[in-house]
Amino acid sequence: MKYREILFIAAAAALAASSAAADPTVKVTVVGLKANQGFMMIALHSEQAWSGAAVAKIKVAVTAAAMTVTLAAPAPGRYGIKMFHDVNGDGEMATNIVGFPTEPFGFSNDAPVRFGPPSFADAGFDIGPNGAAQTITLR
């Protein structure tokens, strides 16, 4: 192989990599919104901070039973989503006196809950250079 060709391939690969790195987004389709009021509060978490601070957040007014939004990850990798429907619009996930959510919530992969948030093992998914898509059913 000629030097020039190698250079070309390397450059093309670098270009591809950088353009992909610029778009590690996840398209989130939320279904099961029961009231056209309040906001969807969606948070993207890394594995390390599954119980901590989100790497990206979005707040969107609820206007339909199913809605799609996009969140950008800082880099390709494995992430999980936590979300709730802030029906009363107070910015907080409402809970009852013993701590159970009283506003609809959901997780990536529709990961099952058993009296607590799912593990990252159940909720984690990959966001590649070309992004990812998730459908979350509120419950």
Add this chain to the structure above:
Amino acid sequence: MTALTRREIGALVLGAGVAAAASSAWAKTVADWRLGFKTPPETLDGDLKLLEGRLPPELQGNFYRVGPAQFERAGERLGHWFDGDGMVQRFAIGDGSVRHKGRFVSTDKRRSEQTAGRFLHSGYGFGPKAAAELRRVDDINAANTSILPIAGEVWALWEGGSPWRVDAQTLDTRGRQAFTGPLDGAPFSAHPKRGPDGDVWNFGVLGRSCVIWHLAPDGAVRKTKLIELPAASLMHDFAVTAKYLVLLLPPMHGDAGGEPKSLVDRYRWHADRPLQVLVLDKDTLTIQRRHELPARFLYHLSNAWEDASGTIRLDAFLSDDATFAVKTARDLALGRANPDPTGRLTAITLPPDGGATLDVLPGTGEFPRMNPRRVGSQHRYTYGVIANGIARWDLATGKYDTFSYGPDTWSEEPVFTPRQGATDETDGWLTTTVLNYGLGRTELAVFDARRVSDGPVARLACPYALPLGFHGDFVAA
């Protein structure tokens, strides 16, 4: 009435039943105690037939009961008695006749499992093969444990979820009792206490969190408080006195670890730990006193009261351990064994200095009830279920009066209804049901509470057998 006594008539009827059953080995095989754990049709409506005696003309009203009634789906057998969908039974008693109506409570749990055609939810003690997630406690609320008549309707209650509202006449399910805000979906136990003023007190437990409820007679919330328990104890019932709420925390603690298949699998029996007692002030809902009893398990208390010195006295059926919760209730649902009740009625004295004494009464039983007008004040008599019958315990003398329905019967909770205007504690009736599995039917029995061992003053037969239930209440007309 003929010259025969009620007892003799009862013996003739039972004798005939035994003979009939013995004449057909097949009938005997089918009609054993497992009849009480058989799923009934969706709806039941029938008139009862008088077998013996006469209904007291003053006893008019509706006798409600509830119990688990769905025992299999898609070929899978329910694995624990406490997880069957609740069916409310109503016996409308009036003008010498009794009409029965039975309807399932249409809970979220039942509706989702009816739609799926299989068991979906891991509950109190049962984890189905394909268990769905647990989002909120009401996902597994079977509304199968007790009845609270309130505000013209009846609430079907469960261990730790919301009350389910049922129409007092049609028994149609009206929906989940939606307490608002932070009380939405908060645990409301199956053993609320209604005091002489009509107010309702209750507790509800999730782990170490315990919600104390104080409701007005119409169900409106007067006050609630969240308290932290010293341990995540499997607590089913409590007691109230004039001044206090008394919580008994058996050493069945939620520290089993692992991957529990159901709620009770989260708990472990600790024979080396005490049964803790917390005494809360009714006004401030703060803990006033703590007492420790030896390691015992309990489901039900009868009543509590405090004397002038501040000593609290109560009685409850105590067991040596929690075998019923983890084994017996599974054996019953699965048709493996039906042991006699093991609880020993125990008078418990809690002096203000924090000590405690236990006085064990004779016999073994369960499902204690007493004159509801005495809730929170001094009572002398507790009534309850014993093997094949009912009993009355005299706490003053330790005396024990019993009545047996005979073999092939399963006796259910006796509910006390005071006679109108009565002042004597024993002046009233006990209304109760008994599964006569030898004859393949449920019977309603009414006793004069002063003369339990004389047997029922009236006994009537349902045209069918009902699944064995838990608790009930009588709403006088």
